[in-house]
Amino acid sequence: MTRLRQLYQDxxxxxNENPRNxxxxxxxxxxxxxxxxxxxxxxxxSAKLTDDGEVESVAFSGEGCAxxxxxxxxxxxxxxxxxxxxxxxxxxxxxxxxxxxxxLEEDDHDLGHLKVFESxxxxxxxxxxxxxxxxxxxxxxxxxxxxxxxxxxxxxxxVE
Amino acid sequence: xxTLNVQHADETDEMRSWSEIRSDFPTxxxxxxxxxxxxxxxxxxxxxPEPVIERIDRYQRHEHSNVxxxxxxLSQTAxxxxxxxxxxxxxxIGAPTPKQCIFTxxxxxxxxxxxQSWGRANLESGDEILLTRMEHHxxxxxxxxxxxxxxxxxxxxxxxxxxxxxxxxxxxxLTDRTKILGVVHVSNALGxxxxxxxxxxxxxxxxxxxxxxxCQATPHLSVDVDAMDADFYAFSGxxxxxxxxxxxxxxxxxxxxxxxxxxxxxxxxxxVTFEETxxxxxxxxxxxxxxxxxxxxxxxxxxxxxxxxxxxxxxxxEAELLDYATELLxxxxxxxxxxxxxxxxxxxxxxxxxxxxxxxxTIVDTHGVAIRAGHHCTQPLMDRxxxxxxxxxxxxxxxxxxxxxxxxxxxxxxxxxF
Numbered sequence: 001m002t003r004l005r006q007l008y009q010d011x012x013x014x015x016n017e018n019p020r021n022x023x024x025x026x027x028x029x030x031x032x033x034x035x036x037x038x039x040x041x042x043x044x045x046s047a048k049l050t051d052d053g054e055v056e057s058v059a060f061s062g063e064g065c066a067x068x069x070x071x072x073x074x075x076x077x078x079x080x081x082x083x084x085x086x087x088x089x090x091x092x093x094x095x096x097x098x099x100x101x102x103x104l105e106e107d108d109h110d111l112g113h114l115k116v117f118e119s120x121x122x123x124x125x126x127x128x129x130x131x132x133x134x135x136x137x138x139x140x141x142x143x144x145x146x147x148x149x150x151x152x153x154x155x156x157x158x159v160e
Numbered sequence: 161x162x163t164l165n166v167q168h169a170d171e172t173d174e175m176r177s178w179s180e181i182r183s184d185f186p187t188x189x190x191x192x193x194x195x196x197x198x199x200x201x202x203x204x205x206x207x208x209p210e211p212v213i214e215r216i217d218r219y220q221r222h223e224h225s226n227v228x229x230x231x232x233x234l235s236q237t238a239x240x241x242x243x244x245x246x247x248x249x250x251x252x253i254g255a256p257t258p259k260q261c262i263f264t265x266x267x268x269x270x271x272x273x274x275x276q277s278w279g280r281a282n283l284e285s286g287d288e289i290l291l292t293r294m295e296h297h298x299x300x301x302x303x304x305x306x307x308x309x310x311x312x313x314x315x316x317x318x319x320x321x322x323x324x325x326x327x328x329x330x331x332x333x334l335t336d337r338t339k340i341l342g343v344v345h346v347s348n349a350l351g352x353x354x355x356x357x358x359x360x361x362x363x364x365x366x367x368x369x370x371x372x373x374x375c376q377a378t379p380h381l382s383v384d385v386d387a388m389d390a391d392f393y394a395f396s397g398x399x400x401x402x403x404x405x406x407x408x409x410x411x412x413x414x415x416x417x418x419x420x421x422x423x424x425x426x427x428x429x430x431x432v433t434f435e436e437t438x439x440x441x442x443x444x445x446x447x448x449x450x451x452x453x454x455x456x457x458x459x460x461x462x463x464x465x466x467x468x469x470x471x472x473x474x475x476x477x478e479a480e481l482l483d484y485a486t487e488l489l490x491x492x493x494x495x496x497x498x499x500x501x502x503x504x505x506x507x508x509x510x511x512x513x514x515x516x517x518x519x520x521x522t523i524v525d526t527h528g529v530a531i532r533a534g535h536h537c538t539q540p541l542m543d544r545x546x547x548x549x550x551x552x553x554x555x556x557x558x559x560x561x562x563x564x565x566x567x568x569x570x571x572x573x574x575x576x577x578f
Contacts, residue, residue: 004526008519008577039518039534040548063548065516066578123522 006119007126008066011074016066021076025059034136036128036149041068045136053084058137065129071117072133078114084141086110091134098127178477181469182558184209195528198566203348203376203507203554204532205398208462212401215461219454226450228427242453245460246443252463253374253393254384255410259442262409262416263456267375268298270394270409271342273446274371275302277419278340278392285311288337290368292317292325292354293544294347297537299373303342312339319544322500323350330359334366341368345383346376349536349552350499351482351507353381360389369415375399379556380478380505382471385410397455402462406455409446416442423448474557478506481555485564492571498550506555509536512571515578517551523577524551524570531567 028046035042041064048056058076079087093109096102098121102109120130128149139147182188187207190197199207219241225234227242243258250258264270279302283289289303293316300314307314317333318326325343334341341363346353360370369391377383379400385393392415397406411419421428421439425448430438439445466474485508489495494513512520521533532552535542542548553567 002526004523004577007522013578040539040542041518065518067519069516126518126522129518 003119003122007123009116011113011116012066012070015070015073019060019069019073021057021059022073023059023061025057028059030140030143032136032140032144033146034132034139034148035146036064036068036132038150039065039129041065041129041132043068043072043133043136045072045133045140047137047140049084049141055079055082055084055087055141060133060136064132065126067117067120067126068129068132071130074114074116075133075137078112079137087141088138090114091138094134095131097121098130176469178557178560181209182560184211184465185558186210186213188558192528192530193526195526196566198527198529198559198563198570200553200555200559200563200567201530201532202379202556202559203399203536203552205404206379206401206556207558208401208403208458209465211465212403212458212461216403216454216458219457224454227453228444238453241457241460242451245456245458248460248463249408250410252383252467253378253395253408253410254386256386257413260410260413260416262411262443262446263451264394264407264409264446265405265452266398266407267373267394267396268302268407270392270407271299271371271373272302273409273422274392274394274411275306277422277446278415279303279306279310279312281418281420283307283310283312283339286337287312287339288335289314290317290333290338290341291315292343293319294323294325294350294352294538294541295342295344296348296373296375297539299342299344299371300540316540317343319541321545323347323352323498323541323545324501325352325354325359327355327359330362334363334368338366338368340371342371342373344373344376346374346380346505346507347499347538347541348376348507349538349541349550350501350509351376351504351554352499352501353377353503353505355503356390357388360391364389369412376505376507379466380471381475391415397459397462400459400462401465402459403455405452406459408459413442416446421445421448425449427451469557477557478555481557481559481561481564482506482508484561485553485555485567488564488568489571492568494575495571498545498547508553508555509550510552511547511550512574513578515574517549519578520551520571520574523574524567527566527570527573529567529570 025046028048031046033044043062045060047058050056060072100121117130120126185207223237225238227239246258250261345356363370371392372390374393374395378395391412393410398404428440428445428448430440496511498509517533534549
């Protein structure tokens, strides 16, 4: 598989074309807006949490590139029924995979199918695209209204 | 100056070929991801030819010192080189005198200088600042800042679907409250060449001074600020084969004399006591602190290089490349080109079906094709066109038809992947 096809794998293209859990979540009890002001990608991630803080369901809406949209779509599937702590752990693992701070073979992780985003690490300028929906979800869980890639949520700023 | 003689070189048999000229640019001679670099991001920043690199090298190796203040020989050498660059730049844009060319960090700082210095002295609550819908953020945000401070309001001249200014609305937008008009000479996002002479004339008929953002004009067209009668004209060195960190604000002498300094510090004073400071004459009044000496000298070398080719010849070459590339892109299924002005510089903004421009940019990069994807710092214009972003290929005279062919091949690959 060429490096390009690794980045744009069929599963990513499929989620871009047919994003899952796309739209509004009617009974959401938290929501955040995330944007990348450098490229204009914008998403709203909404979640319904159970009384004991478990993620019951997540939906997203907005507009962006194939990488960010597929990342958002697959994220909504992966975090269902995770506790808040498990979700935060997954966000960190996902980010660490992209910034080469996680060894998929050696280190423990629960990334599963999310490993298809591994090759984004070879395109540093696209890391923010993949991480944006995840940081937006985190913001929603933390009760923040919005986040931006050009601030605390800059994946590279955090690892430095 | 020898430039006048050189300007006519294109009429002689000694005219250098475009492939010879291209070989002046070492950056272009490399592979990216195993493919020859096809550099089509010239509207963002252009490459630097050997003569400019050599001039910078020579200055830095043999001539560097601080300018203006020294009594030693080397300081005079550096000052001569720095002021020589100002003379070259002034001649290049047709400025009546070099002192009307203020060196700034770039066009952005030039626009900020006008907004802060001219704006603070001349704007008050209820006044109107007229901008156009196709301005770069650098000719919007400085005005918003001064508008917030002074209570002035910003009004916006609309654009057509083709990306031309609605000049039919200019008359009614120029009101008794309009204090200044800011207009881009050549749109960085669409390539539209605006008829600035006509716009300036109509604004002046209402006693409204005009700041022209010339960033995308000076690399591609023959610019004459005096003939255009612009009150202010701003541009950046790195868009025209010079270094980053240097730009120019041209201003009419009467305005520059009257305007207060933009920043305070060394170089810009005549005398300082704790009670009072008197300011230096132009251009030093606006150049506080040690200036960007090396970049200025590089810019001077860049304008001499451009002049040696001839701006008319450059414009002709780029128009030919634009026509060729436009025709190729138009033939591609699913490609939509934005910016259909009659008078256009070599910028091709487009999208491809519903594929996001960033994905286009990443995929064509694997073919060695460097283009820009995004809103190009013109979000109000993108909103007007109802698109989040475009992919933008911008050609320079050193590009070739083969570059356009490679762009189109790469775009075909994007379609294959999606």
